[in-house]
Amino acid sequence: MAGEPQDDCLFCKIVGGQIPATIIRETDTTVAFRDINPQAPTHILVIPKAHYANAAELAAAEPQIAADVLRESQAVADEEHLDSYRIVFNTGAGAGQTVFHAHAHILGGRGLQWPPG
Ligand code: 5GP
Ligand code: ZN
Numbered sequence: 592m593a594g595e596p597q598d599d600c601l602f603c604k605i606v607g608g609q610i611p612a613t614i615i616r617e618t619d620t621t622v623a624f625r626d627i628n629p630q631a632p633t634h635i636l637v638i639p640k641a642h643y644a645n646a647a648e649l650a651a652a653e654p655q656i657a658a659d660v661l662r663e664s665q666a667v668a669d670e671e672h673l674d675s676y677r678i679v680f681n682t683g684a685g686a687g688q689t690v691f692h693a694h695a696h697i698l699g700g701r702g703l704q705w706p707p708g
Contacts, residue, residue, distance in 0.1 A: 593652055594641035602692035606640045616666060620659045623667050623697075632700030633671045637663045642692050646680040649693040664695050673699035679707075 596603040604610040605624065612624040615635065626634040639656045643649040650657040661678070668676045676699035681688040 594643065597642050597692075600642055600692050601690055602636075602638050602694060603642050606638070615670065616663060618659060618663060620656045621663045623663055626696070630696075631698040631703070633673060633676070633697065635667050635671070635697045637667060637695040637697060639693055644691045644693065645682045645688065646693045646695070647682065660693070660695050664697050667697050668699065671697075671699065673697075675699065675703070677703050677707075 596607060601610065605612045606622055612622075612627075614622055614624045616623040616637075620640055621637060622640060623635055623637045626636050637660050639649055639653070639660055641649070641653060641656060643652060646657065646660075649660070664678050676697055679696040679698065680693070681696070
């Protein structure tokens, strides 16, 4: 069913505690943890606990939780003392998405090029 945990999903396993992660914030609907392969001095992932393949599917099915992910992104930035930061939702393999459970990358702590690669 939509939103239910998927047995073969890495991030559902992090939500369920079956795979460890450096969790820095948690709410009823979201978890924020450090990316295992950071691309910036601060690189944190904010994910919904519910399983949706990407941000757009999350927003279509659960707009309130999509808003929770954005609110938590700012909370992470505040905790990490980031004045400027970038939120990235890679969507589709061609854009670099490798984990098909919606997640916001929060990147900061260095200059960020625009446009991104
Ligand atoms: P995507 O490429 O799908 O946009 O982002 C997936 C992100 O998950 C990547 O930045 C990757 O480094 C991160 N990642 C993959 N496996 C793990 C893991 O087991 N633990 C953590 N904390 N991050 C992971
Ligand atoms: Zn999942």
